[in-house]
Amino acid sequence: GHADLDKIKDAKIIFVVGGPGSGKGTQCERIVAKYGYTHLSSGDLLRAEVASGSDRGKQLQAIMQKGELVPLDTVLDMIKDAMIAKADVSKGFLIDGYPREVKQGEEFEKKIGKPCLLLYVDAKSETMVKRLLKRGETSGRSDDNEETIKKRLDLYYKATEPVIAFYESRGIVKKVDSELPVDEVFVQVSQAIDSLK
Numbered sequence: 001g002h003a004d005l006d007k008i009k010d011a012k013i014i015f016v017v018g019g020p021g022s023g024k025g026t027q028c029e030r031i032v033a034k035y036g037y038t039h040l041s042s043g044d045l046l047r048a049e050v051a052s053g054s055d056r057g058k059q060l061q062a063i064m065q066k067g068e069l070v071p072l073d074t075v076l077d078m079i080k081d082a083m084i085a086k087a088d089v090s091k092g093f094l095i096d097g098y099p100r101e102v103k104q105g106e107e108f109e110k111k112i113g114k115p116c117l118l119l120y121v122d123a124k125s126e127t128m129v130k131r132l133l134k135r136g137e138t139s140g141r142s143d144d145n146e147e148t149i150k151k152r153l154d155l156y157y158k159a160t161e162p163v164i165a166f167y168e169s170r171g172i173v174k175k176v177d178s179e180l181p182v183d184e185v186f187v188q189v190s191q192a193i194d195s196l197k
C-alpha cells in the first residue's frame with residue numbers, strides 16, 4: 001500500500017543495464033561492499049522463485065529456459081516487495097537487469113519511483129558470449145548455453161538497448177567500459193556513484 005511505498009520514496013534508485021554477461025552482477029557486488037546499497041537482480045529473484053518449486057516458478061522456468069522475457073507485472077511485483085522489505089536498512093537500490101524494455105521502465109516509475117542514474121555496463125558481444133560460456137561451466141544456469149545465449153543477446157539488442165536511449169534523453173546515463181578488468185571498471189562505476197548527491 002501507500003505507507004509501504006512511502007518508505008522508499010527518498011531512496012536512491014540505480015538501474016544497472018547491460019547485455020547478458022557484461023558484468024552487471026560483478027559490479028553490483030562491488031557497489032554493495034563499498035556503498036551499502038541493496039542489490040536486487042531481477043534474474044536472481046526469478047531464479048529464487050523457480051527454486052522454490054512453486055507453480056509460478058514452474059511457469060517462469062519454462063519462459064527463462066527459452067531466453068524470453070517473463071511477464072512485466074510478475075517481475076515488477078517481485079522487485080517492489082524486495083525493495084519494501086529492505087527499505088529501513090538500505091542506502092539505495094541497485095536494480096540489476098531491469099528494465100529489459102522501455103515499457104518496463106515506464107511501469108517501474110509509475111509504481112515505484114524514478115531512477116537517479118542508469119549505469120550502462122558496456123561490453124562487446126563476443127566478450128559477453130565468451131564470459132557466459134565460461135560462467136556456464138560452473139553457474140548451473142540453464143540459460144548459460146550457446147543457443148539460449150544467442151537469443152538473449154538478440155533480445156538485448158532489440159529490446160534493452162532502446163532503454164538506454166530513452167534514459168539518455170533524460171541525461172542520467174553513465175556508460176562504463178566493461179571490456180576492462182573488473183577493478184578498472186569499478187573505478188568508473190565509483191566515479192558515477194560519487195557524482196550523485
Ligand SMILES: Nc1ncnc2c1ncn2[C@H]1C[C@H](O)[C@@H](COP(=O)(O)OP(=O)(O)O)O1
Nearest residue numbers: 020021022023024025026131135180181182
Ligand atoms: N570486467 C570483467 N572482466 C572479466 N570478466 C568479467 C568482468 N566482469 C564480469 N566478468 C565475468 C564474471 C562472470 O563469470 C561473467 C559474467 O559476469 P556477470 O557479472 O555475471 O554478468 P551479468 O550479471 O551482466 O550477466 O563474466
Ligand SMILES: [Mg+2]
Nearest residue numbers: 024025041043
Ligand atoms: Mg547477473
